[in-house]
Amino acid sequence: MSIANAKPKDLALHVLKKLTHSKLSLPIPSLPVLEDLFECVFFASMRTEESDLIRVTVTLIDPENPDPRPPKKVVDERWSVIRFNTHIELSIKNLVKLSKASDPSTTSLAVYYDLEGKLYVWGMIDQAIHYQSFLNYESDSGSEQPGLFQVVVNDIGTLDVLFDYELLATLKQNVLISRYLDVFTIGPVSKILKANAGHLKAELRTFLATEHPEEDFEDWETFADGLWIQTLSRLLLRVQNYHHGGGILITGNEEDIDVKYKVNYDRLKIAVTKYAREIINNYVAEALIEDHLAAGKKSIVKDWYQEESRSLFSRQKIADEIKGCISFLASHTCVDGVLIFDPEMVSKGFGGVLKAKKMPKKIFVSPTATATPKSLIPADPNHFGTRHRSMIGYCWNHPGSLGLVVSQDGDIRAFYRIEDKLIMWENIKTQQFIKSRKSKKAY
Incomplete structure (x- = not known):
């Protein structure tokens, strides 16, 4: 769900509603x-410091009870929180300066407000790298968050x-996004990816029957699907980080594609199977x-x-x-053109030019994953x-192909034909966001 022509005050109102309906025992700030x-952080994001764009995280945390x-x-x-000797006014100028450090x-900056509602920076919080690693599927767990x-x-x-x-919400310039579509978990896109993970599941079925016959494959099928989807999500996150934009096409059809740099890179597929x-x-050794x-x-x-230690070490290396x-x-994806994968996640090349010229008269945007x-x-497709x-x-022109486009601003859109309709999904969830235990079931 998204709201156009939004401002920082709209984000503030949305967040306040969420916090008010949470299970928090902490004081909730006023509107x-x-x-x-949000206005200070929003306008600071439009500044540069030493020709660099501003990248910063702010944590609202009480210095009296952190x-x-x-x-x-x-x-x-x-x-942990590293306190400054004195409080620093939270202003656009100060925030821009502190962002360089x-x-x-x-790291995140520890921010709070006084009795008059004036905001100030009172310290810095370390160890945020583990939080980011979990969100980006690069670690299996993450500790609780401060503030x-x-x-x-x-x-x-x-x-x-x-x-x-x-993720409570995203304000993207003038658009407030309150919910990202989890198309990789439910709906048609999810079904495609789970079908593409068929070779991985076949490998695991054989492996279990040979090495661990006491284990049921059905207990591991969901794990295999999740691992496959996480791998694609991580790839998209890496593409986003380049801020260059790019396209990824997953298809079993080689027609209408001119691949400038042809390869047959199957190492990712093999590594994912070894990891599983x-x-x-x-798991079996620990059990x-x-x-x-x-x-x-x-x-x-x-x-x-010995097996428990060996498998853990091997798992980390893989x-x-x-x-x-x-x-x-x-x-x-930084080269102009599309990165091409077959359904088993084997790269067939990059710099691909898609030559199919027949266009649908209209496409259909789906606000739901399903x-x-x-x-x-x-x-109108011509508006893109x-x-x-x-x-x-x-x-x-090639039903069964899944297209993923990452814009320069980081937006991800997915394309897939269902019967006589070309469906487009946007605002796609890629990071490992989990509903907080402090949130109520319904807002």
């Missing part, structure tokens, strides 16, 4: 405080407001050890311990390999740029 905060409910067991990588991938919420500047005039690991196997190996100890045994079989593969492939017929909104039109033409 004027939120408006001042950690009201610390966990019983504090992990080593948990966040606070890379949002590792009330985070405001992240991702681009010019673009603010994300995060509540724990839940080691996940299973590690054997835990069941043995739970039964009151005081010692464990040496082979079990995770690094996958990360390298994704970075390698994402860089190919693309229910009643929800579809007709649109060259990159989008070429993808529309190809997916229209």
Whole structure:
């Protein structure tokens, strides 16, 4: 869901409603405080410092009670606040200056307000790198987040407001996006990707039958689908980070494509399969050890311990390999043209020119992941740029092909033909956002 002609005050009102209907025990700031905060960050995002665009994260956190409910067991990588000697007024100028010392991938600025509602910066928060790693599917878990919420500047005039690991809203220039479409989890796009993961599931079925016959494949099928979808999401996130734009086409058809740089890169496919196997190996070894100890045994079989350690180490190494593969492939989208994959995620080349010229008279924008017929909104394909039109033409002429276009501003759109309609999805969810436990089920 999105609202056009939105301003920072609209974002403030939306966030206030969300916070008011949450399970928070912390004080909720007034609407004027939120408006001042979002306006300051919004206008700071349009500035530059030493010719660089502003990238910064702000955390609203009370200096008198920054950690009201610390966990019983504090992990080593948990966040901490480094206080300034004096408070600094939160102004556009000060925020721009401080942004140079606070890379949002590792740090956030601690901000709060006084009794008069005036905002100030009182410190910096470290260890944000683990938060970003979880959001981008590069780690399996993330610790709880400090403060009330985070405001992240991702681009010019673009603010994300995060509540724990839940995305409350995005203000993208003049558009307020309150909900991203989870097309990779439900709906037609999800079905395509799960079907494309068929080879991975076949490999795991054989692997389980041979190496772990006590395990049921059905218990691992959802894991395989999720791993496949996470891999594609990570690739799209890497493409977004280039701010160059790019296109990815997943198709089993080689017609109407002129590939300038042909390759046959299957390392990502192989690495994902190896990773899945080691996940299973590690799970089985851990389960054997835990069941043995739970039964009151005081010692464990040496082979079990060695396998648990070996599989964990191997899993970490393969995770690094996958990360390298994704970075390698994402860089190919910086060349003009489309990155081509077959359904099994084997790259067939990049710099692809899509030559299908027959265009549908209209396309249909889906505001839902499921693309229910009643929800579809007709649109003129000629209103889109060259990159989008070429993808529309190809997916229209070659049913079964899935097209993904990343704009220079980071927007992701998906294209797929369903019967006699070319469907387009936008505002697509790629990061690992999770509904906060502090949120109520219904707002």
